[in-house]
Amino acid sequence: MSSLKAYGFQQSYSDYSLFTNTKGTVQINVLVYVDDLIISRNNSAALRAFKAYLSDYFHMKDLGTLKYLLGIEVARSSSGLFLCQRKYTLDIISEARLLGSKPASFPMEHNHKLSLASGPLLSDSEPYRRLVGRLIYLAVTRPDLAYSVYILSQFMHAPRTEHWEAALRVVRYLKGTLGQGILLRSNNELTFQGWCDSDWAACPLTRRSLKWWLVFLGKSPISWKTKKQKTVSTSSSEAEYRYMSAITCELKWLKQLILSLGVQHLS
Template structure:
């Protein structure tokens, strides 16, 4: 506390500042403190969006996006006012900061901001109706943490119906708290599911390497290999097999990068079944029952408490 007081005094000498005490609200994010940790949610921001769209009297939706949707192949009429769709999607993107169940729906909706159609607008309104029933959900950053990293990676092969590029996603935990997640299309089209999964492993390895260096700069040592969970046995075989096959030449750099991380003790990849893959929710619309199974079949019950805070769809 003495060091904190000295640092705040130094900042006040350099800049015109005021100390408002413990953080409670910042840029639409509400912070609640307890002995369990920090709970982050965006309830006020949620109500503002629902009010602006005019859905305060609508019935809430049970899940954010339809399972097996065909939004990429929509042929409906172009919106007369595309700016309203773009503003709504822009507001929804900010929810991915505290709502992991919004990552995939926002990823899908943001692809059509150039020429939104009526189906896209209806899908965006469904997300808002889902938001209405889960406005008090958020993320719990647990105070009881051993400060060890864990990674989960997944991919959806040829997910885009227009370009047939695959989808990569990852989720990183610090202790029992989610701290990093992402969903993104891969840059190239791949004809092999194993290579798509392996590229997903390479992407999260970069993230884990950076997070480990960040923790070290904060004085947190992470001597053990970081557990990395993947649901592709083929990708794990490529990572552990030192003999290159002719068909893996175009991902040779990725192979060397992941294998070097394994040899240096940075990561320790292992297999996890698809029903227990926590990153699966970032690659496809699971629906209500699929989202519930993500909790029921979780390989570690320690994830149950924080994952229940991620959103109403869980």
């Protein structure tokens, strides 16, 4: 971090792992994760000079164009960047011993009663926790898993047989959607669109409402979440307004994050 700041980089207040360096029309962006760096630039000569600077301070290996990082595969085309976790997904299916199973057409029943499950507790909850933990990371590139993963993660402390079977159904769904991911389109308009909804008093135990959102940059999904509201809403209207407030905060944060990358005009 100190070496980046010494080179003239500014740390983003929206994401402390993002550093930007702008000199005139030349801009270099660095995203830091422990000892891994993703670097983007609009000037090749400036990039070479920066990498030479880093080599003086650290023993580093240049892996070239970004193709794979932290389990996320990156494919480039004229349409944009496609992000998926196909290998990571295969590892999950293999570990669950479901490579030969029949794929499921959807990850979870809509009218499930998992919160009211009364089956026997699992004798060893570690496999369930490990599986759900891996699914949580997989949801980084899979908006279609957000709801299922949120539901399953509520039972990490005391999973029952019904919860384990529901988790395995999600894995069987993955078997039929191995290569699914998100496409960051190259021709996107730099405008945000947010969609949100809530299910009033959805939790049968706490009567708290379930909320979810999805944010697009142009036509590309970039942010999504499913979560139970922190307080009990006395009406469906109150639940909706609470969630509109939450997605508004998310949109304001995303706008500030994009501004730190030098994009000045967003609606």
